[in-house]
Amino acid sequence: MPHAPATHPAPAATPTVILDIRDLVVRFGGILALDSVGFTAEAGRILGLIGPNGAGKTTVFNCLSRLCRPNAGDILFRGKPLSGLRRHRIAGAGIGRTFQNVSLFDHLGVRDNILVGGHVLGRAGFLAHTLRLGRVAREEADLHDRATEMIAFMGLAGLDNRRVADLPFPVRKRVELARALMSRPHLLLLDEPAAGLNHEEVEVLKEQIRAIRDRLGTAILLVEHHMNLVMSVSDKVVAMNFGRKVAEGLPGEIAQNPEVIRTYLGMGG
Numbered sequence: 001m002p003h004a005p006a007t008h009p010a011p012a013a014t015p016t017v018i019l020d021i022r023d024l025v026v027r028f029g030g031i032l033a034l035d036s037v038g039f040t041a042e043a044g045r046i047l048g049l050i051g052p053n054g055a056g057k058t059t060v061f062n063c064l065s066r067l068c069r070p071n072a073g074d075i076l077f078r079g080k081p082l083s084g085l086r087r088h089r090i091a092g093a094g095i096g097r098t099f100q101n102v103s104l105f106d107h108l109g110v111r112d113n114i115l116v117g118g119h120v121l122g123r124a125g126f127l128a129h130t131l132r133l134g135r136v137a138r139e140e141a142d143l144h145d146r147a148t149e150m151i152a153f154m155g156l157a158g159l160d161n162r163r164v165a166d167l168p169f170p171v172r173k174r175v176e177l178a179r180a181l182m183s184r185p186h187l188l189l190l191d192e193p194a195a196g197l198n199h200e201e202v203e204v205l206k207e208q209i210r211a212i213r214d215r216l217g218t219a220i221l222l223v224e225h226h227m228n229l230v231m232s233v234s235d236k237v238v239a240m241n242f243g244r245k246v247a248e249g250l251p252g253e254i255a256q257n258p259e260v261i262r263t264y265l266g267m268g269g
């Protein structure tokens with residue numbers, strides 16, 4: 001079970017909207033990948049985003065990471081439009097992410113990979129780094145302390161210097177999560193974190209996702225095909241199909257929503 005000191009306050013009884021997606025439209029040539037999609041995510045809560053292949057989930061994610069530029073609509077993050085932010089400023093603005101296919105520096109060790117995630121927090125400028133001023137040394141020490149916390153939090157203790165390439169897939173996924181948490185994101189985007197995990201590993205992942213919300217206070221947007229995971233950890237679920245939002249509600253409501261049931265039966269299941 002992960003353990004770490006809380007770094008964000010506990011979520012308020014009336015949740016604050018952290019992410020407000022409004023009427024998002026994305027076209028790829030003749031394909032309408034997102035057709036006026038809108039929903040909100042709340043601070044310190046888990047939002048599950050579900051839908052069959054091609055529903056538009058990854059496109060929403062890519063708009064949030066600024067990998068994709070919407071044709072219309074707005075995304076407000078903590079009240080400010082994301083459109084004003086350059087792609088490389090996203091992590092610094094408080095949005096962290098993991099990828100469907102784990103994306104790490106394979107030849108580097110666990111700690112070094114995790115440290116990469118903290119460098120967006122650095123405040124010392126180029127001159128300070130060049131002159132190795134005291135501020136740089138303090139920042140480096142703080143980053144190492146944070147990495148030590150995240151290593152313990154994600155159950156990676158003792159693996160600091162292990163080369164990532166030599167580790168099993170589920171452990172690599174935990175390294176990627178620890179790296180994403182280094183920048184103390186207010187919102188964490190998880191792209192199919194259960195893909196490639198077995199039943200026991202998914203059970204561990206559930207606990208880790210809940211711990212990220214409950215102990216770090218981080219809001220999570222979870223794109224996932226693994227229904228059992230989404231339904232058991234999400235505070236709210238948004239269901240999509242053919243680029244449109246078809247339902248939004250509590251997991252229990254979504255599981256019984258006729259449109260959602262039709263969508264999944266329509267997949268030939």
Ligand SMILES: Nc1ncnc2c1ncn2[C@@H]1O[C@H](COP(=O)(O)OP(=O)(O)OP(=O)(O)O)[C@@H](O)[C@H]1O
Pocket residue numbers: 028031032033051052053054055056057058059060
């Ligand atoms: N770069 C692109 N160029 C052209 N079409 C694209 C591109 N990216 C996505 N699409 C199309 O946009 C639609 C939405 O795709 P998207 O990847 O967002 O769906 P998804 O819900 O994430 O699916 P999956 O669960 O398979 O990842 C699909 O019809 C897809 O083929």
